[in-house]
Amino acid sequence: MRINIRNLDYVILLCEDLPRMKVFYHEILGFPIYRDWGDWLEMQVGAVLLTLRRRGRPYDGVKYDGAKLPGSAGVQLAFRVAPAEVDACHFELVQNRVEIIDAPRNQDYGHRTVFFKDPEGNILEIYADL
Numbered sequence: 001m002r003i004n005i006r007n008l009d010y011v012i013l014l015c016e017d018l019p020r021m022k023v024f025y026h027e028i029l030g031f032p033i034y035r036d037w038g039d040w041l042e043m044q045v046g047a048v049l050l051t052l053r054r055r056g057r058p059y060d061g062v063k064y065d066g067a068k069l070p071g072s073a074g075v076q077l078a079f080r081v082a083p084a085e086v087d088a089c090h091f092e093l094v095q096n097r098v099e100i101i102d103a104p105r106n107q108d109y110g111h112r113t114v115f116f117k118d119p120e121g122n123i124l125e126i127y128a129d130l
Contacts, residue, residue: 010042010049013122014065014074018054020119025052028096045079068120076123083112083128090114090126106130 015021022041025031031043031050039054056063068074081089090104093116101115101123113127 008048010051011075011077012051012053013120014055014068015052016055016068016120018052021052024098024119025050028093028098050077071121073117073121073123076125078125078127081126081128083130086112086114086126086128 013021018039018041025043026033026041031045034042034044034049036042039057041052042049043051055065055068086104090100093100093114099117101117102113104112104114106112110130111127112130113125115123115125118124
């Protein structure tokens with residue numbers, strides 16, 4: 001069987017503390033809200049919807065996501081910006097007391113990057129092509 005997938009439409013982050021994650025992604029990172037259904041929040045990030053969903057929210061009465069492993073990231077997301085914006089983003093993240101993993105630097109693979117964590121320990125990257 002061959003599946004003809006054309007693009008990634010949306011990404012769902014399973015959240016322990018959805019209100020805290022909403023503040024981070026909407027107010028600190030500035031992603032506009034597309035739809036907010038309480039325990040399901042969609043934000044537009046370019047052509048993709050970044051969705052925050054309360055962990056354990058049942059679908060058709062079935063809970064299938066399980067518990068988060070303590071001390072582990074659930075996902076790594078990378079957001080592309082223009083080269084001059086990497087350092088400006090880092091400055092804003094520091095001003096908002098976001099945990100920085102790796103300060104801005106040029107990588108051997110042709111990106112300028114800054115790595116940081118969201119409130120639930122997911123790894124996020126802002127990068128630009130050099």
